Every structure is written in structure tokens, then in C-alpha cells.
Amino acid sequence: MSKLNARYGFVLLAAGLLMAGFGLLLIRALQPAVLPIGSRLKPVSCRTCTGADTLRPSAAGQTLVLLFSVHCPHCLYELDQLDEHLFRLPYDRFYLLTMDNQFDLCNGTVRWLNLSACGRVTWAVMEKSVFNAHFGRSVKPTLFLFDGRGILRKKWSGEIKMEKLAAVYPQILG
Secondary structure (H helix, E strand, O other): OHHHHHHHHHHHHHHHHHHHHHHHHHHHHHHHHHHHHHEEEOOOEEEOEEEEEEEEOOOOOOOEEEEOOOOOHHHHHHHHHHHHHHHHHHHHEEEEEEEEOOOOOOOOOOOOOHHHHHEEEEEEEEHHHHHHHHHHHOOOOEEEOOOOOOEEOOOOOOOOOOHHHHHHHOOOOO
């Protein structure tokens, strides 16, 4: 009889924890986005190979921000695609952000020769709390597209094909 009560108690405990977790997810899902489409990106600090820097959209044109992790196969695919198609993408500025403080910004980018050599690309590390405060949830990979005024026009989570990314450019001039 006591084994039955122990199993029943365990089942109740597991169900309670599951419901609590679902409740937290539901609460988080119903919260407004930190950076909804149409909102302006405020300048935010990050660390580059040369030291402290400020991520800000390019006034000259559109800025693409990619959040990645070197431990994420989808992120590596996205970086490989950006590297391969970089010179066909019309965006004026690229920020490649990671929250991995161990990532070697000066030498860890050699796998992506085009992205490492291009003056339009900035590799940076950003603290998770800073990222979450300015961009919201940190799903990897995530791409953010800002126009020349710093207004968020598009946002994608997960892999995106480069053809789709290039096709969006003419729709968002400014």
C-alpha cells in the first residue's frame, strides 16, 4: 500500500511541476515583445576584437544583426550561408553577436573568411542580460533587420535561406 501511495505522490508532484512550468511559459509568451516590429533600436554596448563598441544601425542603409552560438549547428549553417553569399547581400552593415564570453573574436572567426575580412561586418560578444534587455528572448539563430533609421522591420528565428533574405531588401528601403 505504501508503494502505491509513493507512486501516486510522485505522479501528483510531476503533474504539479509540469503545470507550473507550463504556466511560466504561458506567462512569458503573453508578455509584450521587448523589441517589436516597428520599434527603434537604442545603441547598445558590446565587445569586439578591438575592445568596447556600440551596436547601432547604419545611417547609410539597412543593418542585419545575427545572434549565434558556435555550439548551435543551425547557427553555424547560417554563418556559412552568410559567408558564402555576403557579397550578393545588399545590406550595409552586419553585426554577428554571440553571448559566449569564451568565443575568440580575433581568431575564432577564421572559418568564415569573407565575414572576417569584410569591413561591413562586426563580430561581437554581448552579455546575455544586455541582449535580453534590448532584443528580448535569445533564441539562436535569430536575425534582426533594421532600416537606416534604426527601425526593426523584420525578425526571424531559426535558419533562413539567403534568397529570402536578399528578396526582403528592396521592400525595406530607408
